Amino acid sequence: MSASSWVAEALRRVRPGDPVVLGGTELAVVAAVALAVVLVPQAWRVARLGVTLVHELGHAVVGVAVGRRFTGFVLRGDASGHAVTHGRGRGPGLAATTWAGYPAPALLAAGLAAATGRGWAAPVLAVLGLVLVVALVRVRSVLTGVVTVGTLAGVVALWWWGEAHLQAQVLVGAAAVLLVGAWRHVVVAARDPSPGNDARVLARLTRLPRVVWLATFVLVCAGAAWVVLDAVR
Numbered sequence: 001m002s003a004s005s006w007v008a009e010a011l012r013r014v015r016p017g018d019p020v021v022l023g024g025t026e027l028a029v030v031a032a033v034a035l036a037v038v039l040v041p042q043a044w045r046v047a048r049l050g051v052t053l054v055h056e057l058g059h060a061v062v063g064v065a066v067g068r069r070f071t072g073f074v075l076r077g078d079a080s081g082h083a084v085t086h087g088r089g090r091g092p093g094l095a096a097t098t099w100a101g102y103p104a105p106a107l108l109a110a111g112l113a114a115a116t117g118r119g120w121a122a123p124v125l126a127v128l129g130l131v132l133v134v135a136l137v138r139v140r141s142v143l144t145g146v147v148t149v150g151t152l153a154g155v156v157a158l159w160w161w162g163e164a165h166l167q168a169q170v171l172v173g174a175a176a177v178l179l180v181g182a183w184r185h186v187v188v189a190a191r192d193p194s195p196g197n198d199a200r201v202l203a204r205l206t207r208l209p210r211v212v213w214l215a216t217f218v219l220v221c222a223g224a225a226w227v228v229l230d231a232v233r
Contacts, residue, residue, distance in 0.1 A: 013159060014126045019119040020168040027232055030169050034176035048079040049147045051105050051181030057135055058104025059083040059097055066093035072140040075147055095205050098198055102189060102217045106182035106224035109175040113231035116175075121167040125159035175228050182224065186217045 022030070037043045052075050060070040060083050068087035075081045085097055115124045132152040139145045158170055189199050199217070203210040 014123050016123055017119045017121070017164050019117060020121065020164050021117070022165075022168055022172065022232065026169060027172070030173045031176065034173045034180075037173075037177050038180045045079075047177055048181060048184075049075055049143075050151060051178060051185065052079050052081045053147055053151060054105045054108055054178065055101045055185065056081045056083040057131065058100040058102075058107075060085065060135070060138070061104075061131070062100035063087070063093075063097040066096050068093060068097055070138060072138045073135070073144065074141045075144045076141075077143060081144075090205060095202060098201050098205065099213065099216070101198055102182070102185055103220040104182075105178040105185065106221045109178035109182065110224040110227035112171045112175040112178070113228040116168045116171045117231045119164075121164065121171050122159060124171070125155055125167065129155045129159060172232060179221070179225055179228055182221050186214070186221055189217065190214050 037047050056073045056075065060073060063083070063085035064070050066087075068085040071084045071086060073081065073083040083101075087093060112124065115121060129152060132148060132155060136145070136148055136152070139148055158167055162170070189197055192200075194200070199210045199213040202208070202213040
């Protein structure tokens with residue numbers, strides 16, 4: 001295939017397609033696989049790193065959007081992580097950047113489910129791939145690199161070789177896992193006494209009580225759950 005043919009094919013694959021409606025049997029299989037990923041400890045240890053990846057990139061994307069400089073991020077084996085952005089030490093930009101981590105997996109889950117039902121799976125996969133490519137140059141540990149490269153490889157393979165129905169099935173399954181992961185992360189945040197927890201940092205930055213910030217995380221997760229369920233009905 002010539003270079004022009006590659007470009008033409010890539011452009012074709014970033015255009016929205018026809019809406020994909022998954023049947024009851026397909027949804028049952030997707031739900032069963034997602035449930036297994038969440039409930040089987042060995043599978044969840046791997047999947048939760050993906051949830052943390054989205055969490056940290058949520059900090060990064062919002063940080064860049066509000067004018068901060070994203071310099072690196074790290075994922076750890078216990079599913080914790082850290083993203084570094086530079087800018088003002090106080091203010092709404094830092095608060096928005098700090099807040100963005102916990103809602104990010106839920107918001108991505110809602111976006112994946114909604115996009116799939118409207119035939120936008122391929123463009124969404126292309127955007128996710130670009131974000132992961134940019135993130136690669138900000139990786140600051142071996143584990144972070146392995147998780148990012150592995151996720152990127154899966155996204156690119158699904159985008160280039162997966163037909164529309166398979167893309168829809170995988171994205172709906174990923175949305176379910178991300179949504180459960182988002183809820184689990186919020187529960188952990190509510191129980192976490194460490195001063196570096198995002199909700200506690202937000203309380204110091206804004207003087208609003210920590211419980212207010214935890215409530216916003218819960219509201220986002222609840223809204224995302226409604227969007228996901230509505231998209232697959």
